[in-house]
Amino acid sequence: MSIFNRRSQGKDLAERLGAREDELRASTLYRDAWIRLKKNKLALFAFAAIVVIVIIAIFAPLIAPYAPETQDLKNRNQGPSDAHLLGTDSLGRDLLSRIIHGSRVSLMVGIITECIAVPLGVLLGSIAGYYGGKIDAVISRIIETLSSFPFILFAMVLMYVFGTGLVAVFVALGIIGWIGLARLIRGQVIQLKEREFVEAARAAGASDLTIIFKHLIPNCLSTIIVVITLDIPDDIVYEATLSFIGLGVQPPMPSWGSMLAESMKYMRDNPGYAIYPGLALMFLVLMFNTLGDGLRDALDPKLKNL
Amino acid sequence: MAQEVLIQVKDLLTQFRLDDGLLTAVNGISFEIHKGETLGIVGESGCGKSVTALSLLNLIEPPGKVAGGEILCDGVNVLKMNKRELRSFRGNQIAMVFQEPMTSLNPVFTVGNQIDEVIRIHNRVSSHEARERTIELLRLVNIPLPEQRYGEYPHQLSGGMRQRVMIAMALACNPKLLICDEPTTALDVTVQAQVLKLINKLKRQMDMAIMLITHDLAVISSIADRVIIMYAGQIVEEAIEREIFTNPLHPYTEALLKSIPSLSKNTEELYMIKGMVPNLLQRHEGCLFAPRCEYAREICRSVEPSSCLVGNTKVLCHKYMDDWEVAP
Numbered sequence: 001m002s003i004f005n006r007r008s009q010g011k012d013l014a015e016r017l018g019a020r021e022d023e024l025r026a027s028t029l030y031r032d033a034w035i036r037l038k039k040n041k042l043a044l045f046a047f048a049a050i051v052v053i054v055i056i057a058i059f060a061p062l063i064a065p066y067a068p069e070t071q072d073l074k075n076r077n078q079g080p081s082d083a084h085l086l087g088t089d090s091l092g093r094d095l096l097s098r099i100i101h102g103s104r105v106s107l108m109v110g111i112i113t114e115c116i117a118v119p120l121g122v123l124l125g126s127i128a129g130y131y132g133g134k135i136d137a138v139i140s141r142i143i144e145t146l147s148s149f150p151f152i153l154f155a156m157v158l159m160y161v162f163g164t165g166l167v168a169v170f171v172a173l174g175i176i177g178w179i180g181l182a183r184l185i186r187g188q189v190i191q192l193k194e195r196e197f198v199e200a201a202r203a204a205g206a207s208d209l210t211i212i213f214k215h216l217i218p219n220c221l222s223t224i225i226v227v228i229t230l231d232i233p234d235d236i237v238y239e240a241t242l243s244f245i246g247l248g249v250q251p252p253m254p255s256w257g258s259m260l261a262e263s264m265k266y267m268r269d270n271p272g273y274a275i276y277p278g279l280a281l282m283f284l285v286l287m288f289n290t291l292g293d294g295l296r297d298a299l300d301p302k303l304k305n306l
Numbered sequence: 307m308a309q310e311v312l313i314q315v316k317d318l319l320t321q322f323r324l325d326d327g328l329l330t331a332v333n334g335i336s337f338e339i340h341k342g343e344t345l346g347i348v349g350e351s352g353c354g355k356s357v358t359a360l361s362l363l364n365l366i367e368p369p370g371k372v373a374g375g376e377i378l379c380d381g382v383n384v385l386k387m388n389k390r391e392l393r394s395f396r397g398n399q400i401a402m403v404f405q406e407p408m409t410s411l412n413p414v415f416t417v418g419n420q421i422d423e424v425i426r427i428h429n430r431v432s433s434h435e436a437r438e439r440t441i442e443l444l445r446l447v448n449i450p451l452p453e454q455r456y457g458e459y460p461h462q463l464s465g466g467m468r469q470r471v472m473i474a475m476a477l478a479c480n481p482k483l484l485i486c487d488e489p490t491t492a493l494d495v496t497v498q499a500q501v502l503k504l505i506n507k508l509k510r511q512m513d514m515a516i517m518l519i520t521h522d523l524a525v526i527s528s529i530a531d532r533v534i535i536m537y538a539g540q541i542v543e544e545a546i547e548r549e550i551f552t553n554p555l556h557p558y559t560e561a562l563l564k565s566i567p568s569l570s571k572n573t574e575e576l577y578m579i580k581g582m583v584p585n586l587l588q589r590h591e592g593c594l595f596a597p598r599c600e601y602a603r604e605i606c607r608s609v610e611p612s613s614c615l616v617g618n619t620k621v622l623c624h625k626y627m628d629d630w631e632v633a634p
Contacts, residue, residue: 196410197410199410200410206399206423206424219412
């Protein structure tokens with residue numbers, strides 16, 4: 001241990017360099033990506049819009065002019081007015097308030113579904129890619145089986161099993177959401193594990209788990225970020241679809257999907273009832289997709305055809 | 307030079323099961339590495355140098371397999387170790403520096419972080435202690451401003467610098483043997499010399515043995531004590547460094563020396579060994595080098611030579627066997 005006995009005289013120098021070091025650490029892939037993202041005005045706008053929507057969702061009860069469930073049966077199916085900016089629905093509830101509260105459901109679905117899907121996808125994908133052989137065969141067959149169903153049909157089947165409601169939506173979408181990510185991660189891991197740094201780590205005595213968690217998954221991080229941003233809008237649309245056909249969020253809880261379903265009956269008398277939730281849904285999905293595209297270009301130019 | 311034996315390799319046989327047959331990459335080789343010596347292993351691409359090195363760490367992955375032999379390190383057979391024993395063995399007893407400094411470092415972590423990790427795999431130390439050791443190691447391998455380099459990413463360093471980082475990483479746990487697999491191939495000549503000097507200095511300073519794998523005889527001549535020449539998975543000659551250059555015995559060694567392009571001689575033509583490395587998937591009779599050998603006789607093509615001792619040199623060639631004079 002001779003080399004370690006000499007106490008580092010550079011210790012305090014290192015401390016003095018501490019601040020400098022943080023700056024250096026920042027000059028990385030992610031900093032470069034941020035610089036590239038900043039040049040993409042559309043993606044930046046999308047990012048800002050999403051931040052605003054998130055703030056609106058968090059403070060919905062403070063922002064919304066009415067409680068979403070307050071009925072005013074005298075003023076049903078009204079058009080926009082001073083009292084109700086976007087008009088009212090078939091039970092006289094304020095549409096703007098319901099749309100604002102509905103954003104909570106959409107964002108929650110996006111986030112919680114990914115919280116279930118991402119760990120599953122990353123873990124199964126990297127295990128399949130790293131170990132190969134029989135383990136890979138089993139996981140790949142599961143992926144192929146699950147993806148041979150139309151997603152929405154599969155989610156509907158799961159909803160029949162789990163029952164309706166918001167939690168069931170999370171679980172159903174989470175269970176199918178990991179498939180695409182797992183496939184991508186598996187492919188990347190298969191490429192990465194042949195790289196010399198993995199062999200060097202093994203030669204230094206690293207265990208399989210260390211290699212997977214410290215070497216392989218961190219190298220997939222930019223893919224994971226891009227996939228999350230591009231999967232969230234899909235989840236939002238799936239939730240809206242499930243709620244539209246009555247399997248998802250149950251009344252009186254406001255969800256954009258269930259509002260659209262309800263509005264069909266009043267399309268002639270109150271077109272705003274259908275248009276405004278539809279616009280909100282479209283806007284949020286568009287913003288996530290734009291941000292996802294921007295992030296993909298900024299983080300990893302190799303992922304062009306994701 | 308009667309020295310303590312550090313690693314003893316006996317009849318090592320490493321094979322790869324490929325779609326078109328069984329490829330014997332290392333064919334029953336035996337050698338020893340003594341404490342504190344530098345052993346050079348020389349040979350053409352594909353002669354089994356790197357596979358030998360990986361076998362020493364039991365790092366051969368399917369479809370490859372060490373099919374036979376023993377590798378004894380302090381009396382323990384590396385090939386019989388279980389996973390846990392292997393993990394503590396790798397890096398701790400034998401460490402390895404790879405050929406490509408450009409790809410041997412993980413691009414998403416700082417170099418300091420990566421050396422810390424190796425230290426922490428083998429020792430229970432705090433992150434602060436690991437960091438201090440890492441900086442010490444970086445200083446040891448002559449990296450200027452180690453405190454600053456600690457926080458840099460591999461892409462911010464030059465090739466030579468990265469190779470130094472790799473060496474620092476390999477030294478992290480004071481290994482008894484450092485395997486360098488073509489450590490200078492990817493570097494330019496001036497940096498090569500620095501890295502070789504560094505390896506030599508570290509060997510003395512840390513009292514470890516070095517196994518240097520290369521196809522470059524110039525590299526060998528500058529730092530090796532003993533040299534093993536490999537051809538098609540076999541050791542064809544084993545001698546101390548001076549002997550190899552002044553008195554090469556095996557025709558292959560001779561040919562290798564002749565094919566070094568010379569700066570002083572003003573010749574247009576370069577010497578070339580005729581023919582190709584044999585396809586190891588096919589069965590061979592006789593000496594593997596016979597088809598390319600200028601001394602080959604009938605016996606070389608039909609009978610496999612066995613190893614014989616000429617002076618202090620071990621050589622695998624019919625020329626030095628007793629019956630050569632009368633052989634057909």
